[in-house]
Amino acid sequence: GKRSYSLDFSPWAEDNNTLTSVTWTVKTGQASVTSEALSSNVVTANIEATQEGRSIIEILADTGTEKYSAYLNLYVRDPNRINNELLYDYY
Secondary structure (H helix, E strand, O other): OEEEEEEEOHHHHHHOOOOOEEEEEEEEOOEEEEEEEEEOOEEEEEEEEOOOEEEEEEEEEEOOOOEEEEEEEEEEOOOOOOOOOEEEEEO
16 A cells, blocks of 8 residues: 655754755665655655565655664555555654
């Protein structure tokens, strides 16, 4: 299934600088990331899983001088099931 995910980097940006860019990278698994956006230190993207299993996605926030990586750990059950439940956590 496809879902929209948002992360608020404002607490980190307050101690560093305003984000100038963000890169979403699928590190493991079968997922795709589209429609990436950045607004007021909040990042958003659509993530679609194409098969069952675990996917790890790195969200690299960049201020131009500092960088910070967050990871989205997704576990997808049958992606063809209607109302598919995506289980996730951040670390």
